[in-house]
Amino acid sequence: QVQLVESGGGLVQAGGSLRLSCAASGRIFSTYAMGWFRQAPGKEREFVTAISWSGGRTYYADSVKGRFTISRDNAKNTVDLRMNSLKPEDTALYYCAAARAGTWPLNLKYDYWGQGTQVTVSS
Numbered sequence: 001q002v003q004l005v006e007s008g009g010g011l012v013q014a015g016g017s018l019r020l021s022c023a024a025s026g027r028i029f030s031t032y033a034m035g036w037f038r039q040a041p042g043k044e045r046e047f048v049t050a051i052s053w054s055g056g057r058t059y060y061a062d063s064v065k066g067r068f069t070i071s072r073d074n075a076k077n078t079v080d081l082r083m084n085s086l087k088p089e090d091t092a093l094y095y096c097a098a099a100r101a102g103t104w105p106l107n108l109k110y111d112y113w114g115q116g117t118q119v120t121v122s123s
Helices: none
Strands: 006-007 009-014 018-024 033-040 048-053 059-060 070-071 078-083 092-103 107-113 117-122
Touching: 018 033, 018 070, 018 092, 018 117, 033 070, 033 078, 033 107, 048 070, 059 070, 059 092, 078 092
Parallel strands: 009 117
Antiparallel strands: 006 018, 018 078, 033 048, 033 092, 048 059, 070 078, 092 107, 092 117
16 A cells, blocks of 8 residues: 655746655555656646656656656655746646556556645746
């Protein structure tokens, strides 16, 4: 069982930065690949980025490539999402999720999800 709690969301102006963090419970965090997803009002949830269990591989959606950076610290059971050059279209509820199975990078089977943290980017 893994419990995930996101933090770090907020209101920022376009062009600004935010750092989201996801804290995980459980001793086996390091065996999970982790992902960030987002869902804007009236839209489907979409994949943002993923990181392998070791942190050695990362993958980004085209919409955030070059602006967002995912990282993890297995000693602290955390995964972070650094978001730079934010745009109004980045406004969404951001979720972290944990996966132990599936195919890297886009077909991972996410078993656990956090409650989400809201990111709002004003123009």
